[in-house]
Amino acid sequence: MTSPGAAPILGRSGGAFLTFDAIETPAVLVDLDVVLRNVAAMAERARRRGVRLRPHAKTHKIVEIGRMQLAAGASGLSVAKATEAEVFAAAGFDDLFVAYPVVGEDKGRRLLALADRVRLAAGVDSPDGARTLDAVFRASGCRLDVMLKVDVGFHRVGVSPDRAVEVAQSIADLSGLRLRGVFTHAGHAYLADSPEGVTRVGLSEGSSLVETAQRVRDAGLEIEEVSVGSTPTAAHAMTVKGVTECRPGNYVYHDASQVSLGTCALEDCALTVLATVVSVPAPDRAVVDAGSKTLSSDPLRPRGAGFGFVVGRRSRVARLSEEHGVIEVAAGEGFRVGERVRILPNHACVVSNLHDRVLAIRAGVVEGELAVAARGCVR
């Protein structure tokens, strides 16, 4: 029985009508109406700007949600690891970009095995790393598209813009690889101290990458794709002329960090954790059955302040153990043992990686379970 007000999105009949009180906790709830709204909004934004949208599937790791993104106009998906590419390829996705510096012949062999049925690209950021992939593809007489990662200020991986031409040239010399383009991820947007700071990072991400692409082109190499990343910067980076592709991931769910950064409102958050209060040892402390095994211990961005918002309350999850979320009870609020609460986690992507299944809800009703098919794909 489904809710009278909402047609099933998952195309499944017979979804159980389950009130939240009947769900065993902890459980991850994904509101499909919010997902669809987020998916449509980002697709529309990319369409308006004339850039391709290649959402990062790491946030949901769910085949059905990847299909919703394609149905809304995404050109393909981004993934982080070769084994994630395998999961989505097995489900029929035929355009995948491993947006990570892929290193190693073992990884190259995984990609080669997909190359006959998937338009594939892999990230690279060093000649040494690129040669490990080249070795595999060259030996098989195939060619792998690669994208050069450029560091535009996050200082994690990627070549600095001033070394991009040199590294691009040494990659272009490898006959088993084809340089498709350049890409970046402005992760430092998550540390911005204001929404204006996020905007600045996004605009600078786009312009740095476009300039870098131009320098590589000036050196005589073709650059077909100029691809920017990250949910907070997406709206801004895609306004820069010359950007051709955008790879936000988190927008599909959003989370407490996006709310804190000003990227979205609370009602744009699709993923929450349903938990039960298991202990109220003191008036200012309540403990739920969702700890770091359920919520992860990722900090709130841009500044750490607990481990999750309690939906509809001012109280926050102040600390975590593996199975305990310790709520600091705000003045005037109270919790009782056995009560259900919904927690908005700091970081939705890592929550997905902790659970084999999530419950898809719609209009407050459980419509079905979704398998987190690419959970745990670390290789």
Add this chain to the structure above:
Amino acid sequence: MTSPGAAPILGRSGGAFLTFDAIETPAVLVDLDVVLRNVAAMAERARRRGVRLRPHAKTHKIVEIGRMQLAAGASGLSVAKATEAEVFAAAGFDDLFVAYPVVGEDKGRRLLALADRVRLAAGVDSPDGARTLDAVFRASGCRLDVMLKVDVGFHRVGVSPDRAVEVAQSIADLSGLRLRGVFTHAGHAYLADSPEGVTRVGLSEGSSLVETAQRVRDAGLEIEEVSVGSTPTAAHAMTVKGVTECRPGNYVYHDASQVSLGTCALEDCALTVLATVVSVPAPDRAVVDAGSKTLSSDPLRPRGAGFGFVVGRRSRVARLSEEHGVIEVAAGEGFRVGERVRILPNHACVVSNLHDRVLAIRAGVVEGELAVAARGCVR
């Protein structure tokens, strides 16, 4: 082919001889020699003190390692959740304690289903929570042993010692439950500023719990088990007269936090993560393919300082993204793309929960894979 120097522990023949360079990364390595040594040392310590040892299986979540603990003399296992109890019960373990305030009739039904073949106990810390279990067991005409959680200073869950008699009495009134004893977990030992601080917490944990047990007995209730927890405090708490049981978990693997706390030496650490350097974007920065999806973002205890030691180096993992471990390269050290490194994580238990399988190694050789059978058991 196994190493000539080491007979297989897993009882498997044909284990592949695999050098570390041939292992696809990231991979979790568990050194069985170190595990066996840790298991034997804690068992001997408990035997010498005359206390039962009921190791917490949350650290490994592996059936084979639980069996090693029983073989060394453990009386049973502790687990954190009802679904973990189900996994170990299905593997034949017949004495399990769910060391967590178990709340809810759904959880009660899970436990009831095991009660015919497992000597079972569940943690409780409130009359309201206890009544949810009582309802299920009373209705079936069965009785569930429960242990009252006492807060001896960690201030997470548990009744304060001055309320223990009152709560114990209200639980003893429930005909579906039988109060087996009292238990604690001195998690505040992980915040101690010195090994002497850890010792003080351990001694205080034991004496507070023994005194609390005595007060409950003085009120006319039987207390059969007086059970202390935690790896750092185990050696100290079990010296207190009146303690009957000890439930350390982490000692089976240890980790960077235990080394930092002074609980063990580096060579007592059994679990490491094998990773590949995928990027060396700057002389002071190297990035490995193990991020928070592999190492978790749990902080180093007692004081946060990065996200893992690089074994054999002075360099540390300074920050994490989901798939990136960013190493701050120590002066005089260098890393190259493609190089394998071993990382000692901050917290071994949470690493176990992130992986379906670990590689069992012995004398530097991979002896086989072990399934992390109770991974992801959050309910």
